Amino acid sequence: MSLVNFTTREITCKIVYYGPGRSGKTTNLQYIYGRVPEERRGRMVSLATQTDRTLFFDFLPLELGSISGFKTRFQLYTVPGQVYYNATRKLVLQGSDGVVFVVDSQARQLDENIESMQNLHANLLEQGLDIRTLPVILQYNKQDLPPELILTPAELDEALNFRAWPSLPADAINGHGVFETLKAASEAVLRKLSEERT
Amino acid sequence: MTQTRAVEPWTLEPLQRFVAESAARLALLTTTSGQVIAQHGFTRAVDVMSAAALGAAIAASTSEIIRMLQEPAFRVLAHQGQRHGIFLARFGTPRGAMLALVVYGGDSSIGLVQLFFEQFARDLAAACPAPEPARPVLAADFERDLNESLAALFGR
Numbered sequence: 001m002s003l004v005n006f007t008t009r010e011i012t013c014k015i016v017y018y019g020p021g022r023s024g025k026t027t028n029l030q031y032i033y034g035r036v037p038e039e040r041r042g043r044m045v046s047l048a049t050q051t052d053r054t055l056f057f058d059f060l061p062l063e064l065g066s067i068s069g070f071k072t073r074f075q076l077y078t079v080p081g082q083v084y085y086n087a088t089r090k091l092v093l094q095g096s097d098g099v100v101f102v103v104d105s106q107a108r109q110l111d112e113n114i115e116s117m118q119n120l121h122a123n124l125l126e127q128g129l130d131i132r133t134l135p136v137i138l139q140y141n142k143q144d145l146p147p148e149l150i151l152t153p154a155e156l157d158e159a160l161n162f163r164a165w166p167s168l169p170a171d172a173i174n175g176h177g178v179f180e181t182l183k184a185a186s187e188a189v190l191r192k193l194s195e196e197r198t
Numbered sequence: 199m200t201q202t203r204a205v206e207p208w209t210l211e212p213l214q215r216f217v218a219e220s221a222a223r224l225a226l227l228t229t230t231s232g233q234v235i236a237q238h239g240f241t242r243a244v245d246v247m248s249a250a251a252l253g254a255a256i257a258a259s260t261s262e263i264i265r266m267l268q269e270p271a272f273r274v275l276a277h278q279g280q281r282h283g284i285f286l287a288r289f290g291t292p293r294g295a296m297l298a299l300v301v302y303g304g305d306s307s308i309g310l311v312q313l314f315f316e317q318f319a320r321d322l323a324a325a326c327p328a329p330e331p332a333r334p335v336l337a338a339d340f341e342r343d344l345n346e347s348l349a350a351l352f353g354r
Contacts, residue, residue: 005205012233056255
């Protein structure tokens with residue numbers, strides 16, 4: 001849940017990058033970490049296994065700057081994608097203001113994407129978060145792979161996006177679509193915050 | 199150099215008194231999802247956010263293990279290091295559950311921190327004001343500011 005302070009004019013929001021294992025959630029945060037000036041971001045905290053798979057979460061605090069006179073901070077989290085770690089996914093989702101669902105565009109990963117999407121719905125429901133009103137952005141990652149290996153954004157929309165959320169193609173390892181995804185998620189989260197307060 | 203600030207100003211006075219009385223080095227007050235409410239002693243806002251996220255994660259995961267064991271809800275965890283100790287507690291306020299993450303050195307002890315923490319929780323409950331009605335936050339054209347901020351952030 002966003003924290004708003006009218007005295008110091010500060011806003012803090014939490015965005016969670018969700019999706020199946022190896023879809024590119026941590027890669028998104030690593031790219032952002034590498035591009036953002038040091039004074040505008042904190043340390044990237046990664047609780048990972050010895051083989052660099054996310055165990056609990058990755059965390060990256062960002063200072064966006066002044067939005068409508070409010071100093072605005074975003075806390076970016078990833079969840080562990082592997083099915084085994086559902087208990088920790090639920091914990092990371094607590095209090096989230098928006099979700100970026102990172103889809104692995106490879107055709108052979110479609111079942112994993114669907115399973116992870118169903119898991120997101122179930123976990124949000126359990127947390128008392130309404131997926132119909134929570135800002136969600138879909139990122140179709142790995143669109144740089146050969147066309148015969150991947151599904152197109154239109155095919156992925158058909159399979160996963162029955163709620164007609166904003167969706168963006170990406171190649172997170174090279175940074176394509178990472179900025180656009182963060183922008184779309186930030187806008188959606190702040191718009192909801194603005195609507196809730198009027 | 200220490201830094202003292204509060205997103206919720208009513209928390210600051212009880213927090214400062216607690217830090218002084220317990221002789222703690224640093225203290226953070228956060229929501230259970232890791233949003234910082236008040237701080238004393240951490241120097242960079244972004245370090246505070248990392249510490250808050252980690253504290254919330256520890257509290258959340260410990261709460262889950264406790265729930266599996268059908269034990270009463272999580273209240274306190276402590277770690278004694280060579281130079282610093284860490285005290286993490288979850289407690290209720292009229293504004294909902296909060297977490298306190300306290301770091302203390304050789305000039306204090308877990309006993310001292312725990313002793314004054316009980317008083318701190320009572321002081322916070324007493325200082326908590328009634329909830330304010332929602333007020334508008336962002337201007338209608340906030341997207342322009344957001345676009346400029348993000349473009350500057352990514353060097354575009």
